[in-house]
Amino acid sequence: MNRFQKILIANRGEIAVRVMRTAKQMGYSTVAVYSDADVQAPHTLMADEAVHIGESAASKSYLVMDKIIEAAKSSGAGAIHPGYGFLSENAEFSQRCAQEGITFIGPSADAIKLMGSKRLSKLAMLEAGVPCIPGYQGADQDDQTLLKEAEAVGLPLMIKASAGGGGRGMRIVHELQDIQSGIDAARAEARSSFGSDELILERAVIEPRHIEIQVFGDEYGNVVHLGERDCSIQRRHQKVVEESPSPFVDEHLRQRMGAAAISAAQSCGYVGAGTVEFLVDANRDFFFLEMNTRLQVEHPVTELVTGLDLVEWQLQVADGDALPLNQDQISFDGHAIEVRLCAEDPRADFMPQTGEVAHWVWPSNRQLRTDSGIVQGQIISPYYDSMLAKVIGSGPDRKTAINALRSGLSELSLLGVHNNKHFLHNILEKSRFAEGQATTAFLAQEFSDAQYQIKEVAPESIAIAAALFYLDAKAQFKYPSAAWSVAEPLEYTFRLNLEGSEILGSAQPTVKLSAIGSNSFVAKIGEESIEFSASIMGVARKSNQVKVNIGKVAKTLNYAFSKCAEGYEQRLYLDDGNAHLSITDMTYQPAVSASSGGDAEVKAAMDGAIVDVKVKVGDTVERGDVIAVLEAMKMAHQLKAGVSGVVQDVFATVGQQVKTKQIIAVIKAPNEES
Numbered sequence: 001m002n003r004f005q006k007i008l009i010a011n012r013g014e015i016a017v018r019v020m021r022t023a024k025q026m027g028y029s030t031v032a033v034y035s036d037a038d039v040q041a042p043h044t045l046m047a048d049e050a051v052h053i054g055e056s057a058a059s060k061s062y063l064v065m066d067k068i069i070e071a072a073k074s075s076g077a078g079a080i081h082p083g084y085g086f087l088s089e090n091a092e093f094s095q096r097c098a099q100e101g102i103t104f105i106g107p108s109a110d111a112i113k114l115m116g117s118k119r120l121s122k123l124a125m126l127e128a129g130v131p132c133i134p135g136y137q138g139a140d141q142d143d144q145t146l147l148k149e150a151e152a153v154g155l156p157l158m159i160k161a162s163a164g165g166g167g168r169g170m171r172i173v174h175e176l177q178d179i180q181s182g183i184d185a186a187r188a189e190a191r192s193s194f195g196s197d198e199l200i201l202e203r204a205v206i207e208p209r210h211i212e213i214q215v216f217g218d219e220y221g222n223v224v225h226l227g228e229r230d231c232s233i234q235r236r237h238q239k240v241v242e243e244s245p246s247p248f249v250d251e252h253l254r255q256r257m258g259a260a261a262i263s264a265a266q267s268c269g270y271v272g273a274g275t276v277e278f279l280v281d282a283n284r285d286f287f288f289l290e291m292n293t294r295l296q297v298e299h300p301v302t303e304l305v306t307g308l309d310l311v312e313w314q315l316q317v318a319d320g321d322a323l324p325l326n327q328d329q330i331s332f333d334g335h336a337i338e339v340r341l342c343a344e345d346p347r348a349d350f351m352p353q354t355g356e357v358a359h360w361v362w363p364s365n366r367q368l369r370t371d372s373g374i375v376q377g378q379i380i381s382p383y384y385d386s387m388l389a390k391v392i393g394s395g396p397d398r399k400t401a402i403n404a405l406r407s408g409l410s411e412l413s414l415l416g417v418h419n420n421k422h423f424l425h426n427i428l429e430k431s432r433f434a435e436g437q438a439t440t441a442f443l444a445q446e447f448s449d450a451q452y453q454i455k456e457v458a459p460e461s462i463a464i465a466a467a468l469f470y471l472d473a474k475a476q477f478k479y480p481s482a483a484w485s486v487a488e489p490l491e492y493t494f495r496l497n498l499e500g501s502e503i504l505g506s507a508q509p510t511v512k513l514s515a516i517g518s519n520s521f522v523a524k525i526g527e528e529s530i531e532f533s534a535s536i537m538g539v540a541r542k543s544n545q546v547k548v549n550i551g552k553v554a555k556t557l558n559y560a561f562s563k564c565a566e567g568y569e570q571r572l573y574l575d576d577g578n579a580h581l582s583i584t585d586m587t588y589q590p591a592v593s594a595s596s597g598g599d600a601e602v603k604a605a606m607d608g609a610i611v612d613v614k615v616k617v618g619d620t621v622e623r624g625d626v627i628a629v630l631e632a633m634k635m636a637h638q639l640k641a642g643v644s645g646v647v648q649d650v651f652a653t654v655g656q657q658v659k660t661k662q663i664i665a666v667i668k669a670p671n672e673e674s
Helices: 013-025 041-045 065-075 093-097 109-115 119-128 143-153 176-194 252-265 299-306 310-320 397-413 423-429 442-446 458-474
Strands: 006-009 029-032 049-052 077-083 158-162 170-173 197-203 209-217 222-230 239-245 271-278 286-292 335-342 359-361 366-374 387-395 413-415 493-496 510-515 520-525 528-536 545-550 553-562 570-575 578-586 599-603 608-613 626-632 635-640 645-650 661-670
Touching: 006 013, 013 029, 013 310, 013 366, 013 387, 029 041, 029 158, 029 661, 041 299, 049 442, 049 608, 065 093, 077 310, 077 599, 093 109, 109 286, 119 170, 119 197, 119 252, 119 286, 143 158, 143 176, 143 197, 158 176, 170 176, 197 510, 209 252, 209 286, 239 299, 239 458, 252 271, 252 397, 271 310, 299 310, 299 366, 299 387, 299 442, 335 397, 335 423, 359 553, 366 397, 387 397, 397 423, 397 528, 413 553, 413 570, 442 545, 458 493, 458 528, 458 545, 458 553, 458 578, 528 635, 599 635, 626 661
Parallel strands: 006 029, 006 077, 029 049
Antiparallel strands: 158 170, 158 197, 209 222, 209 271, 222 239, 239 335, 271 286, 335 387, 359 413, 366 387, 493 510, 493 578, 510 520, 520 528, 528 545, 545 553, 553 570, 570 578, 599 661, 608 626, 626 635, 645 661
């Protein structure tokens, strides 16, 4: 007899959609939970039933155990799948489910608690004979003990928060005199992020590979591994690219790591899907890093090389079944590589982005899989993680998988929200990546900060933007057609605003566009003169592609229009093949005087909550001083003064929710004429 027939998915976005898809295929009814921000989200609409659980902030909805439990009871759901993030690795939540007679689709509370502590899990791994990095993981946490143990461990030294992850509460120390400051900084961040300032010390493994093993256990004591995933390409300890199998792991190493991962799972009586993460040095020596007691974001690459559905396995095990296969029956075939498509702007230090999805299309072919939790027209809010989708290329070998992913990213169109699509594509173009030589130092070595921050736009892109504004206006009969009207002016002047970008040293270029014929143009931008043709593919405002010919080169670009909240005529989103551009037509807006007294407005960079205000009216500040701190998408963002001067007004308070470009403070700069 089944333990449950209805499953509540205590999550949102692409993972909620992913779990529902398999649950429905297996004949289970599904229940979504949703916040105010997710009323029309795909996961809410896809489920058989949906329960509202509160305000948009996760702390008032998705992270509130009582609301999740009550939603399960009121809907009659006999099981809860936590996805990843939110409550997925919360031992108390697992225990609450057990107490309420609800099946938690995951491991026991004891296993979650043990593996959630880096200190306790490392002690357990040492006892189980799993290789660990030399270090200190004792209970004595006073500064004198930590300093003494740090010197014994040696340099370079890694100081880590025992709780949590994601790079928070972590410091690397290269000099003895920096150990105390490193301990202090790691403690403070760990206490703030996880509510615990307990630390462990480890010898730093320089430029390792980050390789993890997928494990599965059932309640009958069976444990298997499903091979490895190489997750070495990371930015700020956050994974960017994942693949299976690892180009670095040979069969001997795979067997050794698989056996160690099984031992780790068996040591805590593990049931369900889990991942044992290791650092591997250049000599192929590996060391236990941590165990994630949930399904991983990157699980699709394992599914594609094993031919298995990991969510299906999770549901079978949670329903009391034994593992479908033993270790000898599991085989691996082909290669798969995943990238994470995120709403973040590489040109602005990867700051998370919010806004409306103006256009969203992904290619569909046998070698490409896209796991998405968004739809066109959806508002990307500041309340949750910035990851919007995962794109996975696969094939019989690594080269084919890379080519499939590269091609898929080129065809994929996400417009309306700045995103990391082109950054991901650039990673795939690197020769070191193609050769399988990437370590955790890959991004730092291959991409300088200057490369991340490139904001220059090609003149041709701005010319195309002007032509699109012209063609769209002409389609709405705002301009006469050159094909039939001899009275048409020879030249149109466009004043454009480039958000986060610039051309020829200006973020507000003027373009003089001559319409020679229906689709032929000459654009003048400063001293540049560009001849080209541009024709919308399909009916205007029903199409999102424009065909462009410049010289002998023809290409097709994706674009989308939207109305501006600020009251400007319209905004154009254009993917020019190098970046996602946001361009506003300012032609009919009054020009701003350059000598307006020198006031400077400090504005919110995105929707979010003010968590700190650093100044008050009358304070003197310098350019670059932090005026306020904004929290959005689980990250803190400093809002800084653009000029030196005196704070004239402060319009924000701690706890206030603000919108993108909302004025936070006004700084009175010294009058240039005085």
